[in-house]
Amino acid sequence: MPLLEAKHLGIAFGGLRALEDVNFQLEENQIMGLIGPNGAGKTTVFNLLTQVYQPTEGTIELEGKSIIGKKTYDVTRGGIARTFQNIRLFKDISVLDNVRIAMNYQMKYSALAGILRLPSYWKEERAMTERAMDLLSVFNLQDLAESKARNLPYGQQRKLEIARALAASPKVLLLDEPAAGMNPTETHELMESIQLIRDRFSISILLIEHDMSFVMGICQRLVVLDYGRIIAEGSAEEIRTNPKVIAAYLGGE
Numbered sequence: 212m213p214l215l216e217a218k219h220l221g222i223a224f225g226g227l228r229a230l231e232d233v234n235f236q237l238e239e240n241q242i243m244g245l246i247g248p249n250g251a252g253k254t255t256v257f258n259l260l261t262q263v264y265q266p267t268e269g270t271i272e273l274e275g276k277s278i279i280g281k282k283t284y285d286v287t288r289g290g291i292a293r294t295f296q297n298i299r300l301f302k303d304i305s306v307l308d309n310v311r312i313a314m315n316y317q318m319k320y321s322a323l324a325g326i327l328r329l330p331s332y333w334k335e336e337r338a339m340t341e342r343a344m345d346l347l348s349v350f351n352l353q354d355l356a357e358s359k360a361r362n363l364p365y366g367q368q369r370k371l372e373i374a375r376a377l378a379a380s381p382k383v384l385l386l387d388e389p390a391a392g393m394n395p396t397e398t399h400e401l402m403e404s405i406q407l408i409r410d411r412f413s414i415s416i417l418l419i420e421h422d423m424s425f426v427m428g429i430c431q432r433l434v435v436l437d438y439g440r441i442i443a444e445g446s447a448e449e450i451r452t453n454p455k456v457i458a459a460y461l462g463g464e
Contacts, residue, residue, distance in 0.1 A: 212275050214239045214415050215291075215383050220259060220269035221439075229255050230439040233269070237383065242409055242416045244426045246450075247436035248459055253419045254296065256436070257385050260417075261293055262286050273383070290382035294372045294389060302361035306352060306371055309360050310343040313378035346374045349411070350404055366397035370404065377408060384408075386418040390425045398422065402429050427451065435459070 213236035220233040230252045237243055245253050258264045260271060262283050271278050278286055301309050347353045350370035355363065360371060369389060376384060389405070390398045402425060409416055420426050426433065427447040435443040435450060437459040443450055450456055 213237060214241075214274060215260070215417070216272045217256075217260070218270045218272070220256070220266055220271065222255065222259060222264055222266050222268075228439060230259070230266075233436070233439075233441055235434050235441070235444065237415050237417055239415055240409060240413055241432065242405065242418070242430050244430035244433045245417060245419050245436065246421075246423075246426055246433055251436040251459075252439040253436055254387060255439075257293060257387055257419065260286075260385060261291060287379055287381075290380075291385065292376040292379040292381035292383070293385035294369075294376050294387055296387045296391065298365075298368050298372055300360040300368060300372060300375070303359060305357050306347065306360055306363065307340070307343055307356040309371055310346055310375050310378045311339055313375045314339050314342070343378065346377050347371075349377075349408060350374055366393045366401075369393065369397075370401070373404070373408075377412065377414075381414055384414050384416045386416060386420075388419055388421065390420055390422045398425055401425075405429060 215237040217233055217235050221231045222229050233256065235243075245256060247253055255264065259266050262278060262281050266279065273290060278289065278291075281289070301312065304312075344353055344356060347356055350367075350373070352367060352371060352374065355367070360368065363371060369392070373386065373389065386405070390401055393401060405416060405418075406429065408414065418426075418430070430447060433445065433447060433450045434441055435453070435456050437455075442455045442459060443453045445453070
């Protein structure tokens with residue numbers, strides 16, 4: 212059974228059909244890329260997977276169970292976390308607190324323990340901080356834990372956003388253009404980090420990206436969208452030589 216599966220997924224906004232008959236499967240511990248020209252519907256797929264949008268047709272299943280109709284926060288708690296095209300950090304709080312804040316719903320101490328600062332409160336707070344620092348160390352951000360998020364360079368802000376998504380303990384991580392705006396060195400480091408978190412945390416990753424060298428170098432499988440429909444699916448080599456994909460990106464019959 213696939214970890215995440217979309218079946219005949221579609222959505223229309225008024226008379227505009229943005230996605231139609233989208234089918235794909237994400238397996239456990241797999242890195243899969245969702246690519247296509249601008250406006251192909253890639254971010255719309257992410258918004259459906261996280262239930263920001265409700266599909267007008269089709270289903271989405273996580274571990275064999277439908278997530279259609281759930282609230283976005285319930286989808287996150289159920290195991291799907293994401294990042295965004297535009298970085299959405301809490302820029303006026305610390306790097307550490309940006310990660311810690313994503314763990315709040317996992318805390319088990321009572322409101323009374325929090326108000327009175329009982330031992331159970333301090334125990335869980337210490338554990339949360341240790342885990343947040345562990346996640347920051349994956350991206351070499353641990354020495355910047357007390358810095359404000361806004362003071363980080365762009366590439367490090369991108370990494371912080373991924374670390375915060377990981378703090379929700381997802382089974383599936385959705386990365387929306389994670390390498391956007393990065394220089395070649397940062398992009399290479401990000402590729403290594405994504406492979407590390409897949410292996411270390413045993414999670415599956417679905418990513419949108421326009422940097423083809425990044426996609427071809429990291430993804431085990433690719434799905435190609437054009438005008439809201441899947442036009443190709445396969446390995447990096449199969450996609451690289453697919454005539455429909457070449458036409459979609461470069462124009463032609």
